[in-house]
Amino acid sequence: MKTLETELLVIGGGVAGAYAALTARSYGADVVLACKTPLMGGSTRWAQGGIAAPLADGDEAAHALDTRRAGRGLCEPETVEAFVREARAHVETLRDLGVAFAPHGTLEGGHSRPRIRHTGDATGHAISLALGRALGAGEGPGLRVLPGAFARNLRLAGGRVVGADFLTPGGPLRVRAGGVLLATGGFGRLYPVATAPREGTGDGLALAYRAGAVLRDLEFVQFHPTAVVAGGEAHLVTEAARGEGGVLLNARGERFMARYDPALELAPRDVVARAIAAERAATGGVFLDLRHLGAEWVEARFPTVTATLRPLGLDLGRDPIPVQPAVHYTMGGVQTDARGRTTLPGLYAAGEVASSGLHGANRLASNSLSEGLVFGARAARAALAEGALPLEEGEAVAAPGADPAGLATLRQRLGAAAGLRRDAAGLGAALAGWGLSPAPGDSRAALEAANLALIGELVLRAALAREESRGGHFRSDFPREGTPLHMVQWRDGRGARLEQVPVGAGVLRFSA
Ligand SMILES: Cc1cc2nc3c(=O)[nH]c(=O)nc-3n(C[C@H](O)[C@H](O)[C@H](O)COP(=O)(O)OP(=O)(O)OC[C@H]3O[C@@H](n4cnc5c(N)ncnc54)[C@H](O)[C@@H]3O)c2cc1C
Structure with missing residues (x-):
């Protein structure tokens, strides 16, 4: 099998992955950036409204307060503070890279001040072009970009993530890496009506969970209020x-x-x-x-x-x-600390795949592009701070594919049970007999289907266990807010585990 070796493997080429790769490169690191789409696929290029960052001196505290208000008690203070402190400088870097932001910020829901930078209504496209150009300019021996490379599993050695295996247009590929940074985006495509692009299949969450990482707060799914649904697609306004x-x-x-x-x-x-x-x-x-x-x-x-x-x-x-609501953003993800470290040594995560603690139970509008910048950069720095480690072959943490033919039914079941309103009866019924038939072979479609089925089950379990209503999770049988606790899920020798933990408890379980 073809094998590559690198200091840092970044999986995902949206805003978080691209910015992480550029940051690592700026420190002189050797980086491989792999994404299953062409470069700058994913949600990033579809972002319309803009990118939020404190616009003026003194706006940091107000931006932090607005973020925490939307997050309904589940934002991690250290993460929010780092975000409001650093976001503005990174947005300025985008400007330096050629993003022509309009001179004045605008207002969006939940923001107390007009601090959303935009380039009309195609801000994500402008950001994608600028980051793509910067990556293209840096490509060479120290920065290798692998478009069309689908990460099928992580590799572990002694509890540490040491690389990943890919399906690529040229055949299977193994990458051995000093650190692996997941930036694979969210899992919006688990739902029947979603603004997220087709590649939003939650692969990074599934890969991390199978390897033993903790996932957090998967029940918090954000519905954008205003989508126009036609021909089975949800068009965002x-x-x-x-x-x-x-x-x-x-x-x-x-x-x-x-x-x-x-x-x-x-x-x-x-x-x-x-x-x-x-x-x-x-x-x-x-x-x-x-x-x-x-x-x-x-x-x-x-x-x-x-x-x-x-x-x-x-x-x-x-x-x-x-207009009608459509699934738009998934707040939950692979648990990280404010530096982008997951619970597994060697594994980092940034962007929508991560539960960094920025969004809590509900994302404040336009905070996600800037989250990708701040925590993409932080995760890259945390990975490099580990220093040069001997590269290892490790063992694949692989799972078989599933039959994508059953996905439409699964999506309808999930949408009905874990939509805008949930209750125990609906969630329990959706969980009974949940799953897809095994698929012969090993195609990308079959592996994505297996990832969706796994994450769907974890969303249902978390939504059933959270017996309260908060942010993006509304239980008609428990309409009030209870104690603010995170819902963490992971898998170990005893099987699937689920626990509620207090805010501020940090990244609890480094297995090494
Ligand atoms: C229509 C729309 C409008 C939005 N508007 C805004 C907005 O105005 N402001 C805002 O802040 N946010 C907005 N958002 C949300 C925001 O766009 C996303 O949260 C953000 O772009 C996510 O960036 P990311 O880098 O984490 O992931 P993405 O941009 O989704 O990129 C994920 C990358 O991972 C790759 N990938 C996935 N799985 C694999 C795998 N198995 N192997 C290899 N590669 C893989 C994909 O190919 C892709 O390159 C919007 C979202 C949508 C859908």
């Missing part, structure tokens, strides 16, 4: 549309948000999403209305959304747009 003054109307033409939250259309996403679902059920539809802002202004401010909706027969500036 950025939150900035409400930030700029767009209003929500029910099918009776009533502006209803005052009945749900004093912040109206800019209430936290979980509140707006549940309000929209309730009004859709009660009146038959909900519409986003921007007509009062003027059609020309709307088209100039939101050219990407305008162009996406036009083929669907909708004009953003002239029509009330029918």
